[in-house]
Amino acid sequence: MQNFFQILVSGISVGMIYGVIAFGYQLTFSTSKTLNFGQGEALTLGALVGLTAVNFLIGVSLGNLWAYLIALPVVFAFGMLQGTVVEWLGVRQAIRTKSEAGWIMATIALGIIFKNMAEHIWGKDPIKFPSPVSENPLTIFGVNVRLMEIIIVLGALAMMLGVELFNRRSIYGKAVVATANDRDAAGLMGINTSQVITFSYGLSSLSAALAGVLIAPITLTGANMGAALGLKAFAVAIIGGLSSGLGVVVGGLILGITESLTGFYFDTGYKDVPGLILLLLVLSFKPAGLFGKTAIKKV
Amino acid sequence: MLEIKNLVAGYGKVKVLHAISISVPKGQLVTLIGSNGAGKTTTLRAISGMIAPEAGEITLNGENITGKSSHDITRLGLAHSPEGRRVFGTLSVTDNLLLGAFPRLTGKRPKGDVEADVQKMFDLFPRLRERREQLAGTLSGGEQQMLAMGRALMLQPEVLLLDEPSMGLAPKLVEEVFSIIRRLKEAKTTMLLVEQFAAAALEVADFGYVLENGKLAGSGPADKLKNDPAVRAAYLGHGS
Structure with missing residues (x-):
């Protein structure tokens, strides 16, 4: 039983990471019906920029925690900028010409370019990310929990709650929701919907960058860290539903936990299988996701 | 206030409007009537920038708004209550x-x-x-x-475009909508009203235009149009 709870803890923290990245997919999908297939690379770059910033700040004799906290806004700003670039170069034109698939290739291509840049700047070998908090686990009811795992859960929830509050409370947030509802009608309200879409891309990459600096201290940082995460988070977004805010948290937890359990009780080599089977099942029986509303495509 | 000159617009290669001209003076209620598919909605969509006009000129308060994006046009004070709400x-x-x-x-x-x-x-x-x-x-x-x-009114617009406000409503609600339009008119709201219910529209409007297959088939003061035999036959259900 002890083992089971131990596995659950690591499953939950990884699941929340998937959830945040998937949340990023939702952000752009809701406003533009497109998404950034380079989301994993946005995570990589966020983590690596964070690494450089944290190391620099530690270099000027700041403590690990302070260095981490001060680096966060830098990572966020970088994420916003990176997402904006992706939208400008890869998506805007496709939306304008109503291209069905142009953005898919463009965002994949940009992802590859970003990954190559990361390899060039930070090298190909994984690097240790200085942990902002003690790496000695706490023991809660006999289960070892690392402080960073708790921070992951809290950080992920804070991100999603923050966006939700922005959408509900501020007029700019409402403009984003309006654009997601009906882009033409939002334009008639005087809302510059292309700007809203650019912003949602920025926010989407920011989510990925946050996921990057949240997971980096418990794994390793490197140019290849994001690819698998981005893909699995895509599965989570499909499982949870691209239109349902709650869905990605549940979807992330389902995937994170089944992965960890399979890895422990069955075989690490198969740990991706249950999640992918679930993905196939969802696609067959509930294509809008477990929590998504079924979209009827009007022809 | 709102001037449309020789507007040509459509969707891709399909032209819907063939050089129509409409004038909406300040404080007046102008209506655009016509059968389904005549191009009424397309006219409003081209005015508010939801589609880009192919030719012609649209000015709002003397400012050329032809081809501007809808959010820019809205910010200049044109509100559009679109078809389908x-x-x-x-x-x-x-x-x-x-x-x-x-x-x-x-x-x-x-x-x-x-x-x-x-x-x-x-x-x-x-x-x-x-x-x-x-x-x-x-x-x-x-x-x-x-x-x-x-x-749309929350913009405090200079001009209000209303597209088929009666569409799909029960007769009692249609009456309610028209009584509100009448109140807005009394408050000197400048309006361009597109309606299928030509009779009701001409009843409240100052001036009317008749659109037929993307061309203007007639225009005039609303009470005159109301009694025009051709208009009555075609749109007011009083065919002889």
Whole structure:
């Protein structure tokens, strides 16, 4: 039983990471019906920029925690900028010409370019990310929990709650929701919907960058860290539903936990299988996701 | 106020409008009538920038707005209550109204008292007050129409475009919509009204245009058009 709870803890923290990245997919999908297939690379770059910033700040004799906290806004700003670039170069034109698939290739291509840049700047070998908090686990009811795992859960929830509050409370947030509802009608309200879409891309990459600096201290940082995460988070977004805010948290937890359990009780080599089977099942029986509303495509 | 000269517009290669000219003077209610597919909605969509005109010139208060994006045109004071209402279904009634005032709340138009205007809309459309916290998607068709009109009015527009406000509504609600239009007219709101119910539209309007297959087939003061035998035969259901 002890083992089971131990596995659950690591499953939950990884699941929340998937959830945040998937949340990023939702952000752009809701406003533009497109998404950034380079989301994993946005995570990589966020983590690596964070690494450089944290190391620099530690270099000027700041403590690990302070260095981490001060680096966060830098990572966020970088994420916003990176997402904006992706939208400008890869998506805007496709939306304008109503291209069905142009953005898919463009965002994949940009992802590859970003990954190559990361390899060039930070090298190909994984690097240790200085942990902002003690790496000695706490023991809660006999289960070892690392402080960073708790921070992951809290950080992920804070991100999603923050966006939700922005959408509900501020007029700019409402403009984003309006654009997601009906882009033409939002334009008639005087809302510059292309700007809203650019912003949602920025926010989407920011989510990925946050996921990057949240997971980096418990794994390793490197140019290849994001690819698998981005893909699995895509599965989570499909499982949870691209239109349902709650869905990605549940979807992330389902995937994170089944992965960890399979890895422990069955075989690490198969740990991706249950999640992918679930993905196939969802696609067959509930294509809008477990929590998504079924979209009827009007022809 | 709003001048449309030789407007040509359509969708891709399909031309819908062939050089039509319409004038909406300040403080007047002008109506555009015509059968289904005549191009009424397309005209409004081209004016508000939802589609780009192919030729012609549209000016608002003397400023050329041809080919501008819809958000820029809205910020210049043109409100468009579109066909099919197009309310924001996942937002509350109040939020829908606030979004109508988006240019005012974000400094693109004089702000005034937005909160007071929301209350004014609730006075104009009492049903909306009862439902202010409800999501717009859960409203009935009539209520959504009221909301779409209220939302457009929240801009405090110089010109209001109304596209088929009576569409799909029960006769009693149609009457209610027209009585509101009449009140807006009394308040000197400049309006361009597109309607299938030609008789009702000509009843409230100052001036009317008849659109047929993307061309103007006639125009004149509303009470004159109302009695025009050709118009009566074609649109007012008094065929001889």
